Amino acid sequence: MSWAQGILLARSLSRGWRGICGTILMRAPFSQVPSQAPRGLHCSTATHNSDSSLVPSPPEPLRGPTKALSPHEELFRQSPDVARDKATFVRAVQNFGQHNVHKRGHVDFIYLALRKMREYGVEQDLAVYNLLLDIFPKEVFRPRNIFQRIFIHYPRQQECGVAVLEQMENHGVMPNKETEFLLIQIFGRKSHPMLKFVRMRLWFSRFKNVNPFPVPRDLPQDPVDLARLGLRHIEPDLSARVTVYQMPPSKDSTGTADPTEQYIVGIQSPDQQAALARHNPARPIFVEGPFSLWLHNKCVYYHILRAELVPPEEREVGEIPEEWNLYYPMQLDLDYGRSGWDDYEFDINEASTGELQASSGLEEPFPPPLNGQEEEEDDPQRHQQGQS
């Protein structure tokens, strides 16, 4: 077998020395070279014809790729009934290393694997990224003398390492000690991937808890739970109560029907309940919506029910006598300023809010009289049901 391999290599080598390290190493070891007009050395192996072969056909995963596929793409080509998940991805990555001791074409393979991660659903998995970094041969790319340290040593591999870390950064995955050890082993301490790792560790840890309204990373799948989470997220009053109205599951449901029946989820705080009690039934109440609320990458829609502000002359001001609660003051009037000359109020046009009270009202959400709910989230089906 080695003479055939030698002839193939000699034929391809005779085309010129330029780009030898690039293209030839990229091809699968048993590539079949047709005796045609010379192709450019930099073109891919896409035009291989697997019919004319001088060597017996190798096992399936190492067959030269068909046209317009990148090298090693066949490692990721699964049969349609095999689920694309972490196990298959890991197996494909390990298959690359098994038959290819010298890891030829590892840079292209890593780029390909980075592109395929989204299909397999593993783009947020740190172990998979460590596995990808493990593909690099260790200790080969570390600079050994000052000249190698001055210039970027093995630039393509360093770019590839940076690309892996950049995809980690894009998906918000924090690298760990294993990643650090791998990077030091592969590239050395002053290399670009290592610098990027240090930056990621620094800035990610600084900005980890910078969100004052955090939403849990794994959102509930059930739409009712999602609605509940969303409503709790927008209502700052912690004593607000969430109520869920849901239709009972119908008896003649088909097997493939959506198990979640039509629902309304609402939230109301005690202040709003009290305001509702005070509300004059002669004044109208408005339903507004739907407004969108994003929780990470899911969008839910909510409606609000509100009423106009009562004009000042009709408002009855109830004084809370001080003796009502002796334990703590019911009304605190804390002023930010230290003394008379401090003025931290913004000189925004306050008169306009006065006009608002008359016309469409400042948005002070009031609960509706019907089912006592301030904010509702419902299924689109519910609208149709209401109309029918």
Place this chain on the structure above:
Amino acid sequence: MALVHKWMNGTYSLRKCLKLSDASRPFLSTRFADYCSSGLQKPVATPGKASAQGNTEGGLQGDHQREVALDITSPEDKPEASFDKAIKDEIKDHLRRLKDDIVNHWIGPEGRPLHEVLMEQAKVVWQFRGKEDLDKWTVTSDKTIGGRSEVFLKMGKNNQSALLYGTLSSAAPQDGESDRSGYCAMMSRVQRGPFDIKRPYDWSQFNTLYLRVRGDGRPWMVNIKEDVDMIQRKNQMYSYFMFTRGGPYWQEVKIPFSKFFFSNQGRIRDAQHQLLLDKISSIGFTLADKVDGPFFLEIDFIGVFNDPAHTEEFAYENSPVLNPKLFK
């Protein structure tokens, strides 16, 4: 811009340097087509103008350009008159601004008495109460690099707020070099004084940025640009995150200026330094959270105030691993 245009035209006619002007006039006219203010009607009218001043060959050139232009019927009277009038209006506008500037200088900084400026602790810088407030802002999206996001800015309900809304799309533009896309931004225009001189803001007495916004739960980024004259510092800005809660309640966002980190060309740099507040050119909001879909942000006003409880000067330390030269 129109002033410069007229001056250059005047010098060409004075010099009667036809060859030079013929060669450069198309260049001039196309360039000024970009920078045309609304008062200026047609840049192609200038060759006609030059012809009226007695250049025969310039007239020929003007004729040729007139045929090329779309709908000029009588280049001598109507567009010219409005062109002159537009220039006169602009000169008057600039001179009025200069007069206001000089008069205000006698009253105090920016036309307000000195004691008011010195004792001020909270200041509204941008508010949205009318169409002219919207003109101070400009919106961009990744359509400029070939993406598919859209963004629009309009007045909100009852003219009490501004609504920035649109759709984000992270489909990468097929131009062979970008593999990520999807951003929308709203930036304030640079404040200009008489004769278009840049007037940066001076917020050195304040230490916190205050925003009254109502969003939809998406994370935004607030960027502040300083007024710099060097080209090398053109893309430098200081940024911080603004997380919106979503919901019907107005949200007050207070960001101290010490929290803004430095970035250049869109990347966070290793050497971090404090944002200096004496020459602020513009502020901007960016949305680029890699989630496709519609978004909106309602802004009531933007102000700055001095938080006496905030004593931090700068929130980020420099690391000796990343910048060894700073620690020698």
